[in-house]
Amino acid sequence: MSDSATTLADLREIVRRFVEERDWRQFHSPKNLSMSLAIEAAELMEHFQWIDVAESRRVADDPAKVAGVGEEIADVLCYLLALANELDIDLSTALRDTMVKNAQKYPAELSRGRFDPPTTS
Amino acid sequence: MSDSATTLADLREIVRRFVEERDWRQFHSPKNLSMSLAIEAAELMEHFQWIDVAESRRVADDPAKVAGVGEEIADVLCYLLALANELDIDLSTALRDTMVKNAQKYPAELSRGRFDPPTTS
Amino acid sequence: MSDSATTLADLREIVRRFVEERDWRQFHSPKNLSMSLAIEAAELMEHFQWIDVAESRRVADDPAKVAGVGEEIADVLCYLLALANELDIDLSTALRDTMVKNAQKYPAELSRGRFDPPTTS
Amino acid sequence: MSDSATTLADLREIVRRFVEERDWRQFHSPKNLSMSLAIEAAELMEHFQWIDVAESRRVADDPAKVAGVGEEIADVLCYLLALANELDIDLSTALRDTMVKNAQKYPAELSRGRFDPPTTS
Numbered sequence: 310m311s312d313s314a315t316t317l318a319d320l321r322e323i324v325r326r327f328v329e330e331r332d333w334r335q336f337h338s339p340k341n342l343s344m345s346l347a348i349e350a351a352e353l354m355e356h357f358q359w360i361d362v363a364e365s366r367r368v369a370d371d372p373a374k375v376a377g378v379g380e381e382i383a384d385v386l387c388y389l390l391a392l393a394n395e396l397d398i399d400l401s402t403a404l405r406d407t408m409v410k411n412a413q414k415y416p417a418e419l420s421r422g423r424f425d426p427p428t429t430s
Numbered sequence: 431m432s433d434s435a436t437t438l439a440d441l442r443e444i445v446r447r448f449v450e451e452r453d454w455r456q457f458h459s460p461k462n463l464s465m466s467l468a469i470e471a472a473e474l475m476e477h478f479q480w481i482d483v484a485e486s487r488r489v490a491d492d493p494a495k496v497a498g499v500g501e502e503i504a505d506v507l508c509y510l511l512a513l514a515n516e517l518d519i520d521l522s523t524a525l526r527d528t529m530v531k532n533a534q535k536y537p538a539e540l541s542r543g544r545f546d547p548p549t550t551s
Numbered sequence: 552m553s554d555s556a557t558t559l560a561d562l563r564e565i566v567r568r569f570v571e572e573r574d575w576r577q578f579h580s581p582k583n584l585s586m587s588l589a590i591e592a593a594e595l596m597e598h599f600q601w602i603d604v605a606e607s608r609r610v611a612d613d614p615a616k617v618a619g620v621g622e623e624i625a626d627v628l629c630y631l632l633a634l635a636n637e638l639d640i641d642l643s644t645a646l647r648d649t650m651v652k653n654a655q656k657y658p659a660e661l662s663r664g665r666f667d668p669p670t671t672s
Numbered sequence: 673m674s675d676s677a678t679t680l681a682d683l684r685e686i687v688r689r690f691v692e693e694r695d696w697r698q699f700h701s702p703k704n705l706s707m708s709l710a711i712e713a714a715e716l717m718e719h720f721q722w723i724d725v726a727e728s729r730r731v732a733d734d735p736a737k738v739a740g741v742g743e744e745i746a747d748v749l750c751y752l753l754a755l756a757n758e759l760d761i762d763l764s765t766a767l768r769d770t771m772v773k774n775a776q777k778y779p780a781e782l783s784r785g786r787f788d789p790p791t792t793s
Contacts, residue, residue, distance in 0.1 A: 351593030472714030607703035
């Protein structure tokens, strides 16, 4: 029941079953799911819309606010899993591949404390 | 190396280490991460921007297109994991909690084949 | 009271006065306004989230639906005007400049009926 | 050539002609345009993704950065005008209607310096 004991496949299966029990794959085209994911991402942003960057860090200390944010993150994750299901994408492989590319684009020693990629000279 | 053998905690740890090696937590306020997640979600949508719903389903049959979409999904997932790390949110619990609420809002027998919640009368 | 008799400056002034009467410029940093604009854009998308491309065209024939969409478009426009006010950007000039660039990127004769830029050979 | 001398109808006509010369109305379904608008809104956010709220205000003093932001705002505006064209929505009326509702939701005297709607008691 926690992230250290739950595989990606476990969560994918929860979403897959929910969708199939409602015959919702007819709505779950990749186009629609990508829109849905973006809509939920915007709802997540609403929690941080008017507050400062520093204040957004203090949300971590407020259990009620963390719970609210957690619900929106779960909605984003739900559509992300549904999209991975529709396109049969292995998320663990995709994430690892991306992190390898990111490590090449942002070498640790050159990227410490700067968010833009180092210029090659 | 695949979703059936990878826990959420495994992926969270990959992202956590990447961020710490670059001293990037200074940029990873929840406000900034929520923007980043929405930005990546928009890049994901670009793959489906001008095509029809039916055509977006056929993306599943085109390995090159699936790979492109997979990269964007991984970018979304990366920021989602980073945000969960910053706010110490257990994603498996949040996802399961959300699905319980969704099951109440959309009872399977009343929601079959319709995407709007059933009206209570 | 209509688009043929209203200048961009007229609408900017409506938003500027509204913001100043509430002392809201303190919240209207460009960062916050860009988030707000994206959030409203997502609410606009919600109207078309689950329907097909063809069905979304038929929204034009349903006055109630057009009114609902119009409210969301107005919300997007409101933040767009507020951001132009904060950064002192002339929207008419920016729009015309962009259309000149678009015309170079998508020459009419080569772009008829295709949405991707023509390849140069 | 500036916002005080340009009507909304003038800009709508620029976009309408551009779209018709390329026979692009076939792609400009409201669903696709709403996605496009959200995608451009995300590109606008990128300019403010990693900087602080205060730093985003200082963008106003940097002509090169303002120009970059102006291009993204123009892209958002372009799709907003295209969507208004497709759905035959008068933007000036929609904006004014929205501001009337906003003035009721956020009465000036009760909303000074606070961004959440006043509670009624």
